Amino acid sequence: xxxxxxxxxxxxxxxxxxxxxxxxxxxxxxxxxxxxxxxxxxxxxxxxxxxxxxxxxxxxxxxxxxxxxxxxxxxxxxxxxxxxxxxxxxxxxxxxxxxxxxxxxxxxxxxxxxxxxxxxxxxxxxxxxxxxxxxxxxxxxxxxxxxxxxxxxxxxxxxxxxxxxxxxxxxxxxxxxxxxxxxxxxxxxxxxxxxxxxxxxxxxxxxxxxxxxxxxxxxxxxxxxxxxxxxxxxxxxxxxxxxxxxxxxxxxxxxxxxxxxxxxxxxxxxxxxxxxxxxxxx
Amino acid sequence: xxxxxxxxxxxxxxxxxxxxxxxxxxxxxxxxxxxxxxxxxxxxxxxxxxxxxxxxxxxxxxxxxxxxxxxxxxxxxxxxxxxxxxxxxxxxxxxxxxxxxxxxxxxxxxxxxxxxxxxxxxxxxxxxxxxxxxxxxxxxxxxxxxxxxxxxxxxxxxxxxxxxxxxxxxxxxxxxxxxxxxxxxxxxxxxxxxxxxxxxxxxxxxxxxxxxxxxxxxxxxxxxxxxxxxxxxxxxxxxxxxxxxxxxxxxxxxxxxxxxxxxxxxxxxxxxxxxxxxxxxxxxxxxxxxxxxxxxxxxxxxxxxxxxxxxx
Numbered sequence: 271x272x273x274x275x276x277x278x279x280x281x282x283x284x285x286x287x288x289x290x291x292x293x294x295x296x297x298x299x300x301x302x303x304x305x306x307x308x309x310x311x312x313x314x315x316x317x318x319x320x321x322x323x324x325x326x327x328x329x330x331x332x333x334x335x336x337x338x339x340x341x342x343x344x345x346x347x348x349x350x351x352x353x354x355x356x357x358x359x360x361x362x363x364x365x366x367x368x369x370x371x372x373x374x375x376x377x378x379x380x381x382x383x384x385x386x387x388x389x390x391x392x393x394x395x396x397x398x399x400x401x402x403x404x405x406x407x408x409x410x411x412x413x414x415x416x417x418x419x420x421x422x423x424x425x426x427x428x429x430x431x432x433x434x435x436x437x438x439x440x441x442x443x444x445x446x447x448x449x450x451x452x453x454x455x456x457x458x459x460x461x462x463x464x465x466x467x468x469x470x471x472x473x474x475x476x477x478x479x480x481x482x483x484x485x486x487x488x489x490x491x492x493x494x495x496x497x498x499x500x501x502x503x504x505x506x507x508x509x510x511x512x513x514x515x516x517x518x519x520x521x522x523x524x525x526x527x528x529x530x531x532x533x534x535x536x537x538x539x540x541x542x543x544x545x546x547x548x549x550x551x552x
Numbered sequence: 553x554x555x556x557x558x559x560x561x562x563x564x565x566x567x568x569x570x571x572x573x574x575x576x577x578x579x580x581x582x583x584x585x586x587x588x589x590x591x592x593x594x595x596x597x598x599x600x601x602x603x604x605x606x607x608x609x610x611x612x613x614x615x616x617x618x619x620x621x622x623x624x625x626x627x628x629x630x631x632x633x634x635x636x637x638x639x640x641x642x643x644x645x646x647x648x649x650x651x652x653x654x655x656x657x658x659x660x661x662x663x664x665x666x667x668x669x670x671x672x673x674x675x676x677x678x679x680x681x682x683x684x685x686x687x688x689x690x691x692x693x694x695x696x697x698x699x700x701x702x703x704x705x706x707x708x709x710x711x712x713x714x715x716x717x718x719x720x721x722x723x724x725x726x727x728x729x730x731x732x733x734x735x736x737x738x739x740x741x742x743x744x745x746x747x748x749x750x751x752x753x754x755x756x757x758x759x760x761x762x763x764x765x766x767x768x769x770x771x772x773x774x775x776x777x778x779x780x781x782x783x784x785x786x787x788x789x790x791x792x793x794x795x796x797x798x799x800x801x802x803x804x805x806x807x808x809x810x811x812x813x814x815x816x817x818x819x820x821x822x823x824x825x826x827x828x829x830x831x832x833x834x835x836x837x838x839x840x841x842x843x844x845x846x847x848x849x850x851x852x853x854x855x856x857x858x859x860x861x862x863x864x
Contacts (some may be wrong), residue, residue, distance in 0.1 A: 284776075302562075321785075323759075324773065324775040325765055325767075325773060327765075328770060342671065389858075400688075400689075403629040403630060405626060406633035407623050407625060427615075427616050428617075428624075434691070434788075435688075435690075435691065437854045442783070442784040448614075448615030449616055511854070550591035
C-alpha cells in the first residue's frame, strides 16, 4: 500500500478547515498534544501539521520585469499571451501524457490571465524520505506496510535535522515537549474499526467543504487517488530533489471563458413598469 | 538558515581540537620521536578538551536532550549518528595511545604506531561526518555542495596546524618547520577552495517557486502565507542578513581567517616575534566563527520558496 492524498487546486477555496480539523484531531491523537505558545498574545506560535498558502499564478509574459527575473520561463509562450489566453500550468511534468491546461481569465482589456491558487501542504509521505535517513535516533520511520512516515515521540531528541532535510516544511518542533511533530495521515483514524467505514479517513479529508482532498492508496490503480492523478495530470512538488513525494496536486481545470456582459436594450414595457414602480413607491 | 551559537561554537572548537590531536599524533608517527612526554600530555589534554567542549555544546541545541543517547543507533543511515559514534570511539583509542606511550616511557612501538594511525583515521572520520551532516541535506543547495565536506576537513586540519605550531612554540620554544609550512600551504588551499565555493553558490540554480508549487510555466507570487505571526518554519529557515552585510562579512572573514594569520605566522617564523603566533590563533578563531556564521546565514532552505522567495 502507498497511502497518500490528492489535493485539487481547482476547487480548494483556502478556508483552512483542513488545518484546524487536523490540529483538533491530532492534538488529542497519538502524537498529541500539539502545543501552542502564547496563543492569545501578540506573536502566537504553535505546531501545525497542515499549512495553507495562497499564490497568484499568472502568465509569464504579463510582467516583463518579473519574467526576466526567472530565466527558466520559456520565451515561446509569450506569443500566445494575447491570442488564446492559455498556458499549460503543468505542461512540463505532463508532457506527452496529458495536455491539461486552463484558459486564463479572458478580459476585453487584455489583462493578463491569472488565477489565485490556494495550496494546502502537509507531509508528502515521500518514497525516498530523507527526514527518515538523517534521523540519528531512529525516531523517524517509514512504515513498510502503507508508506506512512511517522515519528516515535518517545525516541525523538529534538535535534531538528529532519526538518532541515524536508523540502516541504512538513515537520514542526513542538516547543513545549521538545519533540518533532508531523502529519500522521491520521493513522489513528484510518485503521480504527470502531468508526463507521466512511469516517476512516484523515481529519483534513473529512472536513474539506469542497472535497478538494482525497485520501487513498496510490498502489491500487482503481482507487480514487490513482484515477484522479491520471485523469487530471496530478503532480508531485519539487520532483528535482528526488524525494518521490506520494501526495499529488491536481492543476486547475480548463474553465469556460465567461463572456463580458453586454448592455442589453430594455423593451419599452419594462421601462414603463420601472417608472410606475418608482412613482407608486413615492 | 538561522545561525545558532551552540552549533557555530561546536563545529569551530571541536574542529580545532580534532585538528590539533591529528597533528600531535601525526607528527610523532612521521618523525618517529615522541619528545617530552609532559608536553605531549599537555597538548593532548588541550586538544581533547577543545573537542569535548565542542561536542557538549552541540547537545545544547537539542530540544529533548534526555534522548541524546539514542543518537548512536542509526550508524547505517545518519551522518549525525556516525559523527556521534566516531567522536565517542575516539576517546578510548586516544586514551590508550596516551597511556601506553606514557607507560613505556615514550617509546613508539609498532603496536603504538597502529593505535596512533587508527586514532588519526577516527578523528578524520569525525570531522568528515560533521561536514557530511550539512552536505547531505538536499533542500539547501549552498550546503549540498561537493566543497562543503572538504572545507570542513581543511579548516579543521589548518586550524589544528596553527594550534600545534603555537603550542610547540609555547612549550618547547621552537617552531616545527613541518607544521608551520603545512599551515601556510593548507591556508592557501582553503582560501582558494572557499573562493571557489563562494563562486559556485553564487550561480542561480536549483528549485524555484515554480517547481515548488508545480506551476513551472507560469509566474508565481505569494499572496498570503496563511499566518500573521512567526511559525516554526519562518523562525528556523527564513533568515535574511542583507546582501551588503554578507559581503562585508565575507571580506572580514578573508582578512581575519587568512590574511592576518598568514602575516603573523610569517612574522613569527622570519623575524622571531614569538607572541605574533598567539594573535594569529585568536584572529583565526574569530575568522572561523565568521566563516561558520556565513555558512549558515548564506544557506537558503527551499521551504523559503513557499514563503515567497522566487528561487533557492
